[in-house]
Amino acid sequence: MANIRDIAKYADVSVTTVSRVINDHPYVSKEKRDRVHAAMKELGYLRNQQALTLSTGKTQRVVVILPYMDHPYYSFFVDGIAKAALENQYRIVIWQTEYKLSEEQQALDLLKHREVDAAIILSHEMSFKEMVSYRAYGPIAVATVGAPKGISSIHVDHYASFVSGIHVLQQHGYEEIGIILSRSHSPSSLARQQAYFDEVASAREQWIWTGYLTSEDGIRLADEFLSQKERPRALFFSSDYVALGFLGEMQRRQLPIPETVAILGFDGNPIGKAFGLSTMLSPNETIGRQLFETALAEMQGASPQTTAMTVMYQTGTTL
Amino acid sequence: MANIRDIAKYADVSVTTVSRVINDHPYVSKEKRDRVHAAMKELGYLRNQQALTLSTGKTQRVVVILPYMDHPYYSFFVDGIAKAALENQYRIVIWQTEYKLSEEQQALDLLKHREVDAAIILSHEMSFKEMVSYRAYGPIAVATVGAPKGISSIHVDHYASFVSGIHVLQQHGYEEIGIILSRSHSPSSLARQQAYFDEVASAREQWIWTGYLTSEDGIRLADEFLSQKERPRALFFSSDYVALGFLGEMQRRQLPIPETVAILGFDGNPIGKAFGLSTMLSPNETIGRQLFETALAEMQGASPQTTAMTVMYQTGTTL
DNA sequence: GTATCTTCTGAAACGCGTTTCAGAGCAAGC
């Protein structure tokens, strides 16, 4: 495979001139430029991206760190990131962590070893304190709340969003409300619990179900829910998938929704529409785009920024 | 940031010796080895992955080419690929093409420019003829049927799978069957049509619906289906998501399933379980793993291989 | 005692683009 020196020899110019032709530098005479182009064509020259990367110190890659690939929730973020990255000639490297700290560390080590220029983290187990220690090696943008100075954050304001979801339920006449959360100790779950206690008069501990992440978890929830003596009249989920699992299982048992219990989802996954799921629409693709864009801006010298996004009620038939 | 030469100077050894220590080469005296380790610790040495890549010619990266990130169908493949890749110290670069030929070409150009060591293609618009022209630059493994010599393929045998799905429907007493396909001209769709005509006595052109990819397409199908004079008694979908969209819309219209029409999906997406969707379970995660493993084997000198996988009926309540 | 290994070490070349710097030639400015 021909390299730049082969081209230089073949075209009888210096490597500098070849490099200039490749990079469209103006100070090359038309004559030599043509000779170089001819030589490149003749020898089938392909620029070696690795050499370029080593030379410039820029990899044109960003690592996207997320717990699960096969959870549709993250796909929308990744879609937004991928689109923005492609538009800017960046490639994305995916790292699946399953919330294992060691995997998160390995993923961020890519930054240290200059395999990527920046990191985008969709959800994490790692403390922000530890995350900050990687900041020296490149920009980091997260989709979670509570990021300290130095780390960009484009996130859904889970407190405000849960408040507005609760208000939607209340406007529909539901006062006794339960909430379904994923990881109990995550910052977003804490914010949601806070909103719950602040806004729901009848809030009670046993109406908070934690550890529900997938549609299967939603199916499982049906038993847990029905076995309770005193049940809330509405359930506010933190994920459409869990809500759909629950909804499907209730339908299977021929328990009418919303009569048995009203259901409000969270995400706005298109599949929810098919089943009339009422939900809070979250602009995840947009967040993905902005995560990339803010990381890119930081690479170009901008300061880290924090942006909170809000969700919108999307009407359905489960309220 | 300290490089290998700084370490050499600090430890008063040659760069060769430092390199040997890094790579656990045996021929280094304990004394020098210790000095080098101390120097690396002292100066906070981090190996530059780019230099290593340029030097060895191996990137430890594989590009995964797929049409849509936000279509859950592909997530399971990617999950399998990601797991296998991580286990082997490979990183995956994602390239979303939306079935645009130019994007597919750009993605495969990564191979040419040595940004990745191999390519895994989940679905493509590009002809195999064109794809083969990239083979000289690295192994290519596809998840589609019909790959020529030189290109590895781990795929679902769509003909056999559709045949077995049709047999399931027939065993349940359905003779008048329609099929729902995604892209009309893709090899998998052609194989499915062939199976349909071969196995269904009452097969007819107007019972083949093409262009259905998402759950929204499934919703839209309800009108198309109901507006037909003569309707099949069962529908065999090529995607669970489309099937679920249709199922949800039928439920919304209070048209009982399977009395109005039986539904058989294809994939085995977990969300289907919540709604009792009968489906043909496809081992997509396993296919993902094998795609990576066969690509890895090829990088190590093995020959391309082709493996066809079969699907399994997963019982539900829509038949 | 000499031949043959084995262990250990480092200089230099290699992978391959980019960038800096110095210099040559020529035109415009005053």
Added chain:
DNA sequence: GCTTGCTCTGAAACGCGTTTCAGAAGATAC
């Protein structure tokens, strides 16, 4: 006529690990 500035060119250094090759020292074999 002399200075200034622009256009064009290429040698060499740089980014940073790995690998080849040559050689020295010590150990083992016969």
